[in-house]
Amino acid sequence: MKSIRDYLTEEHRQCDALYAELEKHVQKDEWEKAQDVFRSFQEETLAHFKKEEEVLFPEFEKTTGITMGPTQVMRMEHSQARELLERMKFSLEKRSKEGFLSVGDTLMILIQQHNMKEEQILYPMCDQHLNSSKVVEKMESL
């Protein structure tokens, strides 16, 4: 069974790949394809947030008693990412390449630094304190 870190890191990479594909379509003005890929990117990203917010973070908080620490920061960054995803959707609907790339750049840095903190600090802490296989199983069942 995978560790929490491996399981969720793999999801981060899948989202990165989808975003790179999306950006490529926008660069080439392939708006229909871009809309399709955006839908997958948004779905995957939000599903990943859901796994963390509904399974991982509560488990971590319950076990460690830390409720106002890293998980709180991660939730806040999820909400910032959700807002940027909405702005991105709006730029795509308006077919604004400049607008899309501008939101995309900010979203990517936000997500990447967020992922970095999760992968390097939070997930190893979770693997250390939680029953990894049970948590992964729970997240998969969502």
Next chain:
Amino acid sequence: MSPGLSLLQAPPFIIVFGFFLTAIVFGTVASFLELYFSLNVALNLPILVHLYTLGFALFSMFGALFQMLPVVAGAVIKNPKPKALLSYALLILGVPLLTFGFSKGVLLIPGALITYAGILYTSLLALFHLMKIRVYTPTPKGFRFSLIFLMLGASLGLYTVLSYGGLVPYFEKAIRIHFTLLLFGWIGLLIASVSFQVVEMFFVTEAYKRKFSMSFPLLVSAGILLSLLDGLFVLPLSFIFLSYSLMTIKRLLKRRRKNPDYTLYFWYLSMAFLMVSLLLFPFLEFAFYPFLFSQFVFFSSMIMGMMYRIVPFLVWFHLSNELVKDVPLMSDVIPSKRIRMSFYLHALWVFAVGLSFLFKLGYAVASFIHIASFLLLLYNVLMGGMLYFKLRGKSQGLFNHI
């Protein structure tokens, strides 16, 4: 266990911005001095070198460290404002005194002592927090080593200054060891350690091989030790950094995000000149000036590219956390057109200096371009940062303490 992450533990924007802005001011002053020296024929190398390394590079890197310690390593400096202020105060007093001392021969020792105190204080502060955390990644590991090299290199610098004053015996090899420790052990290793983290993050690339990145600080340490023997023994150090630069270029070329991004070109320029400097490193007796110039292009291009990413992101990030409405995106903070112009000016300066080296003239023209390049960088970062202070007044007030 790591002390964890918290927004409340992230450093206030003013710390990073203050260090960055001061760094650019030092760079601008140095570029004006470059022009002065080029018009007056006599070049005072120690002044220029120390304004660029201590003024521009050290301030930028300490600013970045205050930001990166909690974010990247989970090493949280509690109540960072007074600590950063003490570090800033010592360096802002010490560095100008030291460089003035190189010019007039007076105040050199007090300048060196105050600068040394600033370096020692900040390095020990960062190291103290870094030693408390469990290291999972190459970046904090590299930070630890590079801070130790910084203290060692600065100690040798202080020793050399004291020997000028006749307070300690003169040691001929001290300067060589001083710049090897600082250029490779401090600046080079720190930049590499940061890039192990941010290349993947900024440009969505393949990660560096973990074996390489985790062992990089030890490899560099061994390389530096060997290089002190001179001759062919400098080659391993060149080879280690050459491998790093090639790996970085490969990753950047194969990056998944292919959108036009001028911060990327700063990286390419930086890596190209790192390689040039490494090729020149074994021939310092004949190529000392080109070596120093290449090293400067390496770290200044990198710092500029990083500033153009970090400042807009922090402005957006902090404003967004402070619940400001209609937060400007990164490209609104520093428009990409101005980043592009900054890159072209910087590259033009590099090209102009290259021509000046070849034809032994035109240094003044190159210096003019360098002044313009630094002034544009100053304008871009200042305007970007000011946007934060302007807009934060409009926030809803919930997180104003951050």
